[in-house]
Amino acid sequence: MLTVSVGGWLYSPSSLMCGRVKQLIGLSIALILVLSGCAQRTEPAPVTRLYKGKTIHDFEPASLTSPSYTVEQGDTLYSIAFRANEDVRTLAQWNNIPAPYTIVPGQKLRLTATASTTTPTRPATTSQTIASTPKKEYREQQSKQNKSKPLTTKQQSVASRPLPPQKTEPPLPASKDIVWQWPNSGRVLKEFSTAETGSKGLDIAGNRNDPVYAAAAGKVVYAGNALKGYGQLIILKHNDDYITAYAHNQKLLVKEQQWVNKGDEIAAMGDTDAERVKLHFQVRFRGKSVNPRHYLPRGTQ
Numbered sequence: 001m002l003t004v005s006v007g008g009w010l011y012s013p014s015s016l017m018c019g020r021v022k023q024l025i026g027l028s029i030a031l032i033l034v035l036s037g038c039a040q041r042t043e044p045a046p047v048t049r050l051y052k053g054k055t056i057h058d059f060e061p062a063s064l065t066s067p068s069y070t071v072e073q074g075d076t077l078y079s080i081a082f083r084a085n086e087d088v089r090t091l092a093q094w095n096n097i098p099a100p101y102t103i104v105p106g107q108k109l110r111l112t113a114t115a116s117t118t119t120p121t122r123p124a125t126t127s128q129t130i131a132s133t134p135k136k137e138y139r140e141q142q143s144k145q146n147k148s149k150p151l152t153t154k155q156q157s158v159a160s161r162p163l164p165p166q167k168t169e170p171p172l173p174a175s176k177d178i179v180w181q182w183p184n185s186g187r188v189l190k191e192f193s194t195a196e197t198g199s200k201g202l203d204i205a206g207n208r209n210d211p212v213y214a215a216a217a218g219k220v221v222y223a224g225n226a227l228k229g230y231g232q233l234i235i236l237k238h239n240d241d242y243i244t245a246y247a248h249n250q251k252l253l254v255k256e257q258q259w260v261n262k263g264d265e266i267a268a269m270g271d272t273d274a275e276r277v278k279l280h281f282q283v284r285f286r287g288k289s290v291n292p293r294h295y296l297p298r299g300t301q
Contacts, residue, residue, distance in 0.1 A: 064287065067112045077101040078226040082235065084111045085243055085287045087221045089256070170259065172218070172239040180295045181262055183215045183246060183281050184269065188301055192291040200289035201245070201282035204301075208250055208277050212267040214260045215244050215281070215296070223252050230280070231272025236260065247280035248272050 064084040071080070077097065081088035092101050094110050103109070183204070190203035214236060221243070222235035230247040234254065237243050250270025260266055271277045283292040 064111060067110065069109050069111055071103050071105050071107040071109060073105045075103065075105070076226060077103050078222065078224070080109065080111075082222065082227060083287060085237075085284065086111065087237075087256075170217070172237075175239060175241045178216050178238055178242060178295075179262055180216050180297065181213065182296050182301060183213050183244075184210060184279050185301070186210070186279070189278060192289075192293065199280075201280055202292050204279040204281060206269045206277060206279060208268075208270055210269040211265045212246055212249060212269055212279055214262055214264045214266050215283075215292075216242075217262045218244075218260065220254045220256050220258045220260065220266075223254060223256050225272065229273055231274060232267070232270065234266055236266075241286055243284045245280075245282040245284070247282075248274040248278060 064080065069080060069084070077091060078088050078101070080103075081091045084091065088101065091109070091111070092098070094113060097103065184206055186204045186206040188202055189205050190199045192201060193199050212234075216236070216238050218236040218238040220234065221237045222233065225232050227233055230245070232247075232249040232252055234246045234249065234252060235243055236246075246267055248269075248271055249267035250272065251268040252266075253268065254260060254264075254266045269277060269279050274280070281292055283290050283295055
């Protein structure tokens with residue numbers, strides 16, 4: 001039988017072939033184990049959440065109470081107005097910002113109104129007084145002549161026609177006088193939470209286009225979809241202390257500066273910027289989110 005010397009040891013060709021086969025079998029088994037381990041993974045590889053810019057939730061921990069504010073990256077005039085509990089158009093007027101209300105990082109905004117200044121009236125000079133005297137005498141003479149003339153039928157009908165009553169906006173009630181009601185009769189999906197990342201209001205279930213009612217009388221200070229995370233949003237101001245917010249609506253039925261009464265239908269429920277059809281309802285006291293259940297009637301939901 002033939003033998004082969006390797007490193008001083010004698011091997012037969014058959015033994016060398018068996019060793020080579022065993023080595024190949026071992027490598028194959030290791031490769032199969034690695035591939036089967038990869039194939040058995042059922043969970044997706046972890047990924048980092050993409051940053052899509054600031055949302056309204058980034059502003060929940062604090063409210064804007066200072067007289068001024070410096071714009072940061074991701075801010076909009078709408079979000080600043082919401083945090084400052086002010087009408088966005090009023091804020092734009094205070095800072096001379098024309099529509100569409102574009103602001104830039106580093107820009108300093110005034111969040112409070114300044115006292116209006118009045119220009120003193122200059123006294124008329126002697127020449128102006130002398131020049132105006134004949135005109136004054138002429139007007140007085142014409143007035144006497146007009147009074148002496150009888151009114152024609154047309155003039156009498158115009159003079160006797162009553163002026164239409166001027167529409168006056170009802171005054172905002174005191175905090176203790178606000179009468180509250182639920183904005184919808186649906187089941188509460190999520191309760192208010194004081195946690196930093198918790199819900200700052202109530203999530204109320206319902207069907208698409210279910211009515212959304214004003215929880216109390218007030219003025220519409222915002223109606224639109226410029227605040228990320230809230231979809232079609234309505235904000236009502238009830239007085240200097242309280243505002244309410246109604247988010248994720250399918251359709252808005254009121255406009256800014258419109259006055260609504262308690263129980264008026266202001267929107268249709270939807271799922272804009274939400275994972276399901278629902279109403280997200282907030283109550284804010286002086287810019288800070290508070291539990292709506294402290295104000296809404298008890299025992300109904």
